[in-house]
Amino acid sequence: MKIGLSKIRERNPYILFNKWFESASKKEISDPNAISLSTVDSKGQPNVRIVLMKSFNEDGLTFFTNSNSSKGKEIESNTNIAACFYWKSIEKQVRIRGKVRKISAKDSDEYFSSRDRNSRIGAWASLQSKALKNRSELEKRFNSISKKYKNKEIPRPSHWGGFLIKPVEIEFWHNKPYRLHERAVFKFKKGKWVKSFLYP
Numbered sequence: 001m002k003i004g005l006s007k008i009r010e011r012n013p014y015i016l017f018n019k020w021f022e023s024a025s026k027k028e029i030s031d032p033n034a035i036s037l038s039t040v041d042s043k044g045q046p047n048v049r050i051v052l053m054k055s056f057n058e059d060g061l062t063f064f065t066n067s068n069s070s071k072g073k074e075i076e077s078n079t080n081i082a083a084c085f086y087w088k089s090i091e092k093q094v095r096i097r098g099k100v101r102k103i104s105a106k107d108s109d110e111y112f113s114s115r116d117r118n119s120r121i122g123a124w125a126s127l128q129s130k131a132l133k134n135r136s137e138l139e140k141r142f143n144s145i146s147k148k149y150k151n152k153e154i155p156r157p158s159h160w161g162g163f164l165i166k167p168v169e170i171e172f173w174h175n176k177p178y179r180l181h182e183r184a185v186f187k188f189k190k191g192k193w194v195k196s197f198l199y200p
């Protein structure tokens with residue numbers, strides 16, 4: 001049986017990521033930018049949740065969150081992360097391992113000010129990952145912040161902002177018949193990306 005040559009010919013993982021992300025953006029029903037982001041807690045126990053990638057370039061991938069949240073605290077004490085995209089519509093997966101750091105306050109401000117007013121209020125109202133007694137507690141917080149900033153600009157909370165995932169390893173996985181999937185992994189070594197292939 002002939003299983004074909006590899007179609008993954010790029011040497012730069014960002015060019016390939018861009019191509020795959022563009023095709024996922026055309027086909028996924030929703031949120032092609034959804035990433036499973038894994039952090040590690042103080043006991044070494046991994047934790048995972050979805051966040052939305054808001055931009056990417058050769059510096060890395062950006063998402064926004066509350067730095068007082070569980071993930072925020074985990075990142076503060078351990079900057080190692082793993083992340084994964086799965087695009088069912090194009091039968092592709094991208095896995096990332098690397099480190100994460102905060103983006104500049106100016107870049108966080110810029111993105112925060114582009115969000116709709118209620119989402120900006122929400123960022124103040126939510127004590128993300130803290131225990132909530134009931135929904136009305138959250139509603140009260142939302143309404144009182146809404147009142148406080150009535151007819152005023154809403155500043156970015158200092159605990160809310162952008163984080164940059166800086167990959168050191170990116171794996172591209174493409175579904176193929178008979179579980180003979182294609183896997184190409186790029187590792188950043190001595191200032192350049194080195195590509196190899198893996199058994200499925």
Ligand SMILES: Cc1cc2nc3c(=O)[nH]c(=O)nc-3n(C[C@H](O)[C@H](O)[C@H](O)COP(=O)(O)O)c2cc1C
Nearest residue numbers: 031034049050051052064065066069070071072129
């Ligand atoms: C589709 C989707 C997109 C999400 N996007 C974000 C996001 O961009 N930032 C964020 O903080 N939480 C986002 N969440 C919520 C997180 O998955 C998670 O519930 C929240 O950040 C709290 O996680 P933590 O307690 O581990 O910090 C998203 C959830 C889903 C399902």
